[in-house]
Amino acid sequence: MMLLGVQYDEPLKLEAIADGGFSFAEIPYEVIEYGALPTYQKKKGDNRILRVAGFTYPLQKVTSDKLYEIFEACRSYQANYIVLETMNCEQGILEKVVEECSMMISDYRIPIFLENGCGGNDGIGYLHNGYSNVTQLKEIADYCNKICDCPVVGICIDIGYANLLAQNIRSQLNQCSEYLCLIHVNDNGGRCNEMQMPYTFTKGRGDLVTDWYHIVGELIRMEFGGWCIFNAKGLFKRVPEVLQTQYIRMLHAIGEEWERQFTFVERILNQPDKKLILFGAGQMLWDYMETFGEKYPPYFAVDNGRNRWGTEVHGVPVKSPDAILEVPEEARNVVICCMYYDAIGTQLRQMGVRYHEFQDQYFV
Structure with missing residues (x-):
């Protein structure tokens, strides 16, 4: 079974994430860094708890001191992982930090997930970078895990980034199955990084630009049991605040539908x-x-x-x-x-x- 959550970012409200049915919110660490994480206000009589799934942080900014700081925040907030974002990022940063901090990383044992990425922006288009292909991500993860002498570095695949590069997403997932720990879920039309909810973009006679059915099918075949985080930040930058909870409920319904398919064989056929x-x-x-x-x-x-x-x-x-x-x-x-x-x-x-x-x- 997947662990479902939503990535928090202004103007999305934490209350909308909880009211929409999710128990986990993924937090950009820069929100904590600048003291901008609002206090979550539970409704009277609501027994649900909104937990921190993990933190995200740009790999470009990672230093040994910053990694220590994020580890401590993970302990304070009981976060489960750290995602290092690689958009427009230079190569070699993580390897250098791991070489300096292998003992600290081994001691904390908090998983670090290296995200796929690309270079460029919506204005000029997107190109491959050193973190676009899962073969490169696997090599980095292997190197870091050997230095730390424990399997602490895994892979996060952002579906939207892979779609921008017109990659065979099913193949990417399959190739990194033993390292794959987290999926960042968002949709785009293949040209701009819109970061919308799944099933948003179609082409021709209604064919999906992002083949969500077969992406989920590949995860089912892999028996994926990691995190599935909806990071549709572009959506919530456009949605009126009064509608946030309803859109979160739609995302939750998508997650529930995917979970039903994950359990179809055991639940129905067996x-x-x-x-x-x-x-x-x-x-x-x-x-x-x-x-x-x-x-x-x-x-x-x-x-x-x-x-x-x-x-x-x-x-x-x-x-x-x-x-x-x-x-x-x-x-x-x-x-x-x-x-x-x-x-x-x-x-x-x-x-x-x-x-x-x-x-x-x-x-x-």
């Missing part, structure tokens, strides 16, 4: 005491069988198309939807396996059948 029935005998059934069919074979499939009744698709017998009712409720596990989720969901509810959905975009 029910050996029930008969799996798939509703739909089209392309999505083929996709399901290619992905999960060997380990979680369906008992049978049903379809509204009469011409498919009595046939087999990918070795699965296809029947009328009424066949679902022949299986006792406590013994059946019905999963919609068709793109017409709403219509089929209505049909199943009218039949008195409980169901789940196979969202193939994440897995195929």
